[in-house]
Amino acid sequence: MTTVITPEYLVDGTGAPAETGMAVVVEDGRITSVVPAEHAPSGPAVERIDAPGQTLLPGLIDLHFHQFLLLVERLGGPQEQTFRRDPLIATTILKAARAAKIWLQQGVTTIRDAGAPDNMAVAMREAIADGFTVGPRVVASGALIAQTGGMRAGNEDHAVEITGADEARREARLQLKAGVDVLKLYGASSIGGGGGRLVGPPGWPQLSVEEMRAVCEEAHKADRLCSAHAVSTVSIRNAIEAGVDWVDHADFLDDETIQMLLDTDTPICPTQAIAWSLEHFGEDMGFGPHIAKMAAEVSVVATEALAKAYRAGVRIAAGTDADNPRASLAQECRLLTEVGMSPLEAIRAATLTNAEILRLDDRIGTVQAGKVADLILVAGDAATDIDALKRIQDVFQAGERLTLPLVDLSAWGYA
Numbered sequence: 359m360t361t362v363i364t365p366e367y368l369v370d371g372t373g374a375p376a377e378t379g380m381a382v383v384v385e386d387g388r389i390t391s392v393v394p395a396e397h398a399p400s401g402p403a404v405e406r407i408d409a410p411g412q413t414l415l416p417g418l419i420d421l422h423f424h425q426f427l428l429l430v431e432r433l434g435g436p437q438e439q440t441f442r443r444d445p446l447i448a449t450t451i452l453k454a455a456r457a458a459k460i461w462l463q464q465g466v467t468t469i470r471d472a473g474a475p476d477n478m479a480v481a482m483r484e485a486i487a488d489g490f491t492v493g494p495r496v497v498a499s500g501a502l503i504a505q506t507g508g509m510r511a512g513n514e515d516h517a518v519e520i521t522g523a524d525e526a527r528r529e530a531r532l533q534l535k536a537g538v539d540v541l542k543l544y545g546a547s548s549i550g551g552g553g554g555r556l557v558g559p560p561g562w563p564q565l566s567v568e569e570m571r572a573v574c575e576e577a578h579k580a581d582r583l584c585s586a587h588a589v590s591t592v593s594i595r596n597a598i599e600a601g602v603d604w605v606d607h608a609d610f611l612d613d614e615t616i617q618m619l620l621d622t623d624t625p626i627c628p629t630q631a632i633a634w635s636l637e638h639f640g641e642d643m644g645f646g647p648h649i650a651k652m653a654a655e656v657s658v659v660a661t662e663a664l665a666k667a668y669r670a671g672v673r674i675a676a677g678t679d680a681d682n683p684r685a686s687l688a689q690e691c692r693l694l695t696e697v698g699m700s701p702l703e704a705i706r707a708a709t710l711t712n713a714e715i716l717r718l719d720d721r722i723g724t725v726q727a728g729k730v731a732d733l734i735l736v737a738g739d740a741a742t743d744i745d746a747l748k749r750i751q752d753v754f755q756a757g758e759r760l761t762l763p764l765v766d767l768s769a770w771g772y773a
Contacts, residue, residue: 417467417732422677433644458493546593570600
């Protein structure tokens with residue numbers, strides 16, 4: 359079956375201006391051509407999808423999402439009891455599957471799961487790929503590799519604590535054996551979710567350069583990737599020196615650190631959506647008031663630092679680290695425009711830039727012939743109105759048009 363999609367506007371993900379009067383032709387799950395609408399194939403064997411007033415874009419890519427940490431219900435609420443107090447494996451997996459569906463219906467067709475216990479992100483990757491549940495393509499991290507005593511209480515199950523380069527290397531090898539795609543280092547404490555029971559202040563550097571380097575070396579020997587959760591300038595510089603492929607969060611940036619990012623062409627994934635969400639909805643979701651206060655304080659500094667990094671030319675990726683469905687990738691793109699990006703630049707951060715970082719740009723990230731037909735239709739002109747990304751009309755996964763919504767969130771009050 360051939361499908362022809364004719365949107366009002368076409369944004370291809372490269373950062374190029376939107377086009378009008380174009381048609382995207384899809385066959386066997388791939389884009390076969392992008393042509394003027396009058397040259398598109400027609401006939402009884404062609405399914406035509408006309409989308410007046412809508413923009414067609416590549417499926418979005420979230421470089422930092424935790425399927426096993428997304429909250430729909432309030433922490434400690436009646437439906438959270440098994441999750442927070444008695445983590446039954448069935449409950450944990452089913453909630454992760456729900457999170458995957460929520461992100462997919464929001465137009466995110468690929469995620470990098472940024473860490474889960476017991477290599478469960480790898481299990482979700484395989485379950486989705488094998489068709490047992492619907493969800494985005496998953497690039498999986500394992501448990502965060504943290505220093506001994508470094509993980510805050512309440513989140514220890516998401517990390518493996520190590521001391522020394524030898525222990526770090528051993529853990530890296532075990533995760534690679536389990537099928538992890540991206541090894542993740544926990545290089546510094548941050549705002550402090552999970553109840554906010556911090557071991558040290560936000561930005562407290564953890565892991566030595568030698569410990570980080572051992573993990574990076576093992577990842578690269580196996581042709582895999584390595585990222586670092588790093589918040590402070592010291593932890594970010596340590597991660598760069600160790601050889602990470604990108605830095606998650608990067609809240610505190612000075613001139614020296616920005617120059618190191620530029621000199622090494624190391625991207626950052628600022629995850630502004632989580633701080634925004636904790637500041638505005640943290641107490642509603644059951645976090646303590648100190649978390650909202652801390653998020654607000656960190657957000658001011660991080661936003662200024664990100665704007666400076668953007669002006670300097672640092673490569674910026676889009677990721678959410680979402681704690682609830684409001685902290686969507688569309689909201690992350692909105693926040694990127696508030697530091698100076700144009701809508702087209704923000705869209706590129708959530709599509710082609712992320713595909714390049716994950717080394718998937720030969721398959722996804724743009725609307726071009728030969729690419730997998732992961733596509734979304736949104737209401738309005740996304741090239742001039744970034745909030746169009748919040749108005750998802752259709753999601754196509756490898757050319758298949760999904761029936762939306764996959765999850766009805768109205769019962770929880772999410773618009």
